Amino acid sequence: MTITHPKKHLFPIRAATRRTLLALLGAATLGAAAAHAEGAWTPERQVTLIVPYNPGGGTDATARAVASRLSVLWNKPVVVENLGGADGLIGTRRVIEAAPDGYTLLFQVPSVLLMKYQRSLKGIDPVGQLAPVTAVATSPTALVMTGTLPFKTLPELVAYCRSKPCNVGSGENSSKVRAQKFAADYQLHDMAVVNYKGTSPIVGDLVSGNLTMAFTGITAAMPLHKTGRLRILVTNGNERAQALPDVPTSMEAGWPDSYSVTWYGMFAPKGTPARVAQAIADATREAGKDPHVREALAVAGAEPAFTSPAAFAEMIRQDDARLGALVKRFPLED
Known part of the structure; x- marks a missing residue:
């Protein structure tokens, strides 16, 4: 906050008033110090x-x-x-x-x-x-697909899933909701949502080709994305992920209202x-x-x-x- 000091006071500050202000400032400083000391908690054990x-x-x-x-x-x-x-x-x-x-x-x-x-x-x-x-x-979350399919764009994946049975993996509640939204937005009525206990088994099934795609974080997918064993098609932020500057956002790829x-x-x-x-x-x-x-x-x-x-x-x-x-x-x- 910027404090602007006037060049001169409209009314002179009396000595008593100055003493009061100094006392208040001193009390505030002591109060802040006490609050800081009180808040300086550190653990005493594990x-x-x-x-x-x-x-x-x-x-x-x-x-x-x-x-x-x-x-x-x-x-x-x-x-x-x-x-x-x-x-x-x-x-x-x-x-x-x-x-x-x-x-x-x-x-x-x-x-x-x-x-x-x-x-x-x-x-x-x-x-x-x-x-x-x-x-x-x-x-940002990401749409990750198996590397066993040759597609490199979101429209290609959607077209494939309109002609062939596809499934999407989910490791937790928010990815389930995103998977359902994706299927509804692209009218993929036959897409099966497969529930997993965590990200690691999802990645394993993506690599083997047992799973078509998944909505997940980019952490576990990045190393395998770089080797081509699976593919991060899009990320779901407003801007491209710093870690994946060459991967478009879902909005860039033509899927609006997909922020996640x-x-x-x-x-x-x-x-x-x-x-x-x-x-x-x-x-x-x-x-x-x-x-x-x-x-x-x-x-x-x-x-x-x-x-x-x-x-x-x-x-x-x-x-x-x-x-x-x-x-x-x-x-x-x-």
Whole structure:
């Protein structure tokens, strides 16, 4: 904020007024210092970071890079625990039920926002039982196809799927919704959506040709894309991914209204003190300055996006509205 100082006062400030102002400024400074001291929480023992998906995907890779640096900054172990299953619900519930003390954290993606639409949860919203701490990175999702087919453009793939049976893999809720939207937009009524437990088996079936395509993050696909064993046809951001400058966006390829960018974010149990959440966010931002963390994010096709708890909460609110509109069109099935 820019403060403009007038050249002279319209009314002179009396000595007593000056003393009052100085006293107020001093009190404000002491108050800010006290707040900073109060918020300077650091763990006294091991911190567990739950990744509610199987190892090998972008969520896992990003979490491990950050956890490794946090261990150094805090001088305490930050252990990543993969607890997959039920579209991320098992690991998410573990954090919801943990003590709100900063020692059990959750690393999640936008699919957590769709859990409340699952019939089995009967309207229970896991996000409402969590405290947003910080976004860590963002990465566009991508449409990835098997390398056993010769197509190199989205229109070619669509034309093929209109003439031959095709299937699309999904590892979590948000990719299920995107797969259904793609099939509806291109009137691929016979396309089968195949559900997987994580990204690694999807990649395996894409490579073998058992799966035609998938909507997933770009992390696990990039190495095999470069070798030609599978192909990233398009990414779903507003701009081309920095890690894949030669791959067009879905909008460039002719699929409008296809925006889908994954965030990787950290949550704590609801009730975690604000000073603890802020201290974790501050430490995570500091961890993000490390060259090894930056390199790990780049390899994963992600871009740094460290935020305050409040800014992350606003990001969640906006994504919740967007995904909620989609799931009304394409309901989730348990």
